[in-house]
Amino acid sequence: MKHFILILSFISAICSTSMAQTMLSDYKPGNTADGAVYFLPKTNIRVSILVEKATYQPGEFSKYAMRFLRMNNVEQQPSTLYRVLSIKQTPVAVADSTKGYSVKFNIKTVAANVVLSEDGRLLAINAQPRQTDEPEAFTAAPKEQRANPRTFMNEEILAAGSTAKMAELTAREIYDLRENRNLLIKGQADFMPHDGAQMQLMLNQLDIQDKALTSMFTGTTDRDTTEIILNVNPEGDIQHQVLFRLSQKLGIVDADDLAGEPYYIDVENLKTVPEADETAKSKKKKKQPESGVYVNVPDRMRSTIYKGTNQISVVEMPAPQFGNVELLSAELFNKRYTTHLWLNPLTGAVDKLEAEQPK
Incomplete structure (x- = not known):
């Protein structure tokens, strides 16, 4: 996590939200005319969607698949289809601009090292902040390397005078390959391998040739997986909101595009933390703001993504x-004494508080 440290003389934090918002309109986090501004965090939901794109290309002999290989329903037109492989939700901390507070300089008090994140969230005072794990970047698997089927065609196939004749001879070669494979497995081949490793090598080579030549009839499908990242900012409960839509022909489309099938999200405030006493809060506002450091007491939420x-x-x-x-x-x-304060970088709650006597 990247962060920067402000060497300050700590005196107070301004608790009025309106005052903090006024300051933040004039100053960037970490810089004021006489001190610094910091934010407390809120949680955004990072939704990672893995979408597979399958691109089908028919084989050169696709229309002869039934005739020579007895294969039904072989598509003869190219197509592209999309599908969702997985959906993962991860909490992410972002600065909450409604919870901005200032730290002012005062030469009469002890100096403090105030550590802020790049977006101005308070991470620690007089301490090194706790490191957080960043979401792992998606890495697509390497594409399968296909053998060129024409490299396995004999002279008779290549010299055939028509596509139909080439398909017939190729089908005959496929049957020969499969027969040779069965003979090897049964131990009845004319040239049997000397050991298990050689046996496996011969079987693998026969499989490669069979697969390559069969693709001339069945066609090929290339699969590419892409990660789509969506960020949800829950300010309250969310009910039956369209998160995204998926079209089998177009992939991820806009939430209002009816060409895609909708995926919904619900976010529920679990209300595990008692609500603040509004009467007490209103009395405090009438008094002079108290000095100190403001921290979060986070609640919990449940996020549900569903299809249908x-x-x-x-x-x-x-x-x-x-x-x-x-x-x-x-x-x-x-x-x-010197106080060391660590805040949870995700929630802004107190992780650890230590005080030590100066030497």
């Missing part, structure tokens, strides 16, 4: 935007 009535992915994760904010008193940061 079938649930595809259900994940519970922390949701700071549904929780409360609490104040750590400025008395924790005075000259009598």
